Amino acid sequence: xxxxxxxxxxxxxxxxxxxxxxxxxxxxxxxxxxxxxxxxxxxxxxxxxxxxxxxxxxxxxxxxxxxxxxxxxxxxxxxxxxxxxxxxxxxxxxxxxxxxxxxxxxxxxxxxxxxxxxxxxxxxxxxxxxxxxxxxxxxxxxxxxxxxxxxxxxxxxxxxxxxxxxxxxxxxxxxxxxxxxxxxxxxxxxxxxxxxxxxxxxxxxxxxxxxxxxxxxxxxxxxxxxxxxxxxxxxxxxxxxxxxxxxxxxxxxxxxxxxxx
Numbered sequence: 067x068x069x070x071x072x073x074x075x076x077x078x079x080x081x082x083x084x085x086x087x088x089x090x091x092x093x094x095x096x097x098x099x100x101x102x103x104x105x106x107x108x109x110x111x112x113x114x115x116x117x118x119x120x121x122x123x124x125x126x127x128x129x130x131x132x133x134x135x136x137x138x139x140x141x142x143x144x145x146x147x148x149x150x151x152x153x154x155x156x157x158x159x160x161x162x163x164x165x166x167x168x169x170x171x172x173x174x175x176x177x178x179x180x181x182x183x184x185x186x187x188x189x190x191x192x193x194x195x196x197x198x199x200x201x202x203x204x205x206x207x208x209x210x211x212x213x214x215x216x217x218x219x220x221x222x223x224x225x226x227x228x229x230x231x232x233x234x235x236x237x238x239x240x241x242x243x244x245x246x247x248x249x250x251x252x253x254x255x256x257x258x259x260x261x262x263x264x265x266x267x268x269x270x271x272x273x274x275x276x277x278x279x280x281x282x283x284x285x286x287x288x289x290x291x292x293x294x295x296x297x298x299x300x301x302x303x304x305x306x307x308x309x310x311x312x313x314x315x316x317x318x319x320x321x322x323x324x325x326x327x
Contacts, residue, residue, distance in 0.1 A: 069309030073098035076144040076197070077306070078137075080127055080186050081154030083109035085258025086209075089295035090152065090302055091115055097303075099150075102140050104186075120144075127155050127182035137189035147200060148193035150306040153208045155182040156227070161220035175223035180230045183208050187238060191246075198245035206248040207305045208235045210317065212325040214252060228252075232317055239315030247314045249305045254321025255283050256293040288323035297322075 071077065077094055081087045082103030094101050095118035103115045107124040115122050121143045125136045140148065156179035159171050187206060194204040210228040217225035231250065238248035257280060284292045301320050304310050319325055 067309065068307065070097055070303040070307040071099055071150055072308070074100060075149040075202075075306075076100045076102075076147060077150040077152065078102045078104060078140055078148055078186075078190060079152045079154065080104045080125070080182065081156070081209075082115060082122075083113040084154060085295045086253070086256060086298045087154045088113060088115070089299050090154075091119060093299045093303065095119065100144065102143060104136055104140075127186055128177045130185055133185040133189045137186070137193065140190075141193055144193070146193060147197040147202070148190055149197050149202050149204050151186065151190045151194065151204075151206045152302060152306070153183045153186050153206075155179065155186075156209060156224075158221060158224040163220060164222040167223060172223045176227040176230075179224070179227035180234070183231050183234065187248075191242075194242075194246050203308065203311060204246050205306045205310075206235070206238060206242075206246065207302050208248070208250050210235075210250045210252040212252055212254050212319060212321055214317075215319075215327045216325055235317075236315045243314055247310070249310070249313060249315065250317045251298065251301050251305060252317050252319045252321075253298055254287070254293055254319075254324050255280075256295060256298065258295060286324055287321070291322065293320065293322060 077099050079087055079091055082091045083105040091101055091103055100120050102121040103119055104123045104125040106126060110122060110124055123136050123139055126132055159167060159175040197204040208231050210232045213221055213225040214228035214232050235248050235250045242248060280292050298320055301318050
């Protein structure tokens with residue numbers, strides 16, 4: 067049985083230059099998928115997609131007009147259809163109590179996860195519908211976090227935004243069925259630059275600081291280690307492909323057993 071998307075499927079990856087994004091894009095290209103990567107200009111410059119990517123577009127996914135223009139380019143590249151959308155955009159704020167978090171920081175963090183997901187899903191919807199009308203089975207995979215279920219002090223904005231992504235995706239699953247499926251993958255901590263503020267940030271940005279003791283975290287995980295990007299690829303491709311054809315509106319937690327809601 068085919069579990070991942072079939073060869074030739076058209077996929078857009080928002081945040082495709084991050085740690086998880088690069089691993090997903092590479093695996094997708096190896097499977098013969100047609101891939102568009104959308105990410106911040108700085109991310110594309112510092113971590114350009116590898117060979118085999120059909121299209122790479124600079125994108126500030128918080129900007130409505132830029133998102134619309136980017137997905138118009140995707141439509142041109144892919145003949146007006148899209149079989150899969152993966153939203154990986156998002157980053158944490160400083161680890162401080164909410165009373166010390168400025169409104170600007172709150173907005174930046176919430177917009178980075180929730181606004182980006184909303185805008186990209188909305189812009190991709192006509193392409194996904196076209197794929198469904200042509201007999202395809204398109205799917206959306208949005209990204210949350212275990213923090214959407216069990217938050218920690220100092221992460222109010224990030225945890226709230228990821229909880230909102232979960233519920234937004236559940237609403238999509240109801241509204242877009244049966245033509246389009248929508249699910250959420252919720253990673254635990256993954257060993258990437260995300261924990262130094264993510265790719266695309268200048269080194270002097272307030273969020274561009276080390277914020278995790280990786281060894282201490284690994285001791286809390288039943289499987290005995292911190293996740294690496296490749297750990298997320300199978301779950302995402304599964305949620306995009308026919309192997310999960312009857313999975314809709316669900317949250318797949320991928321954390322080595324560190325969180326079992």
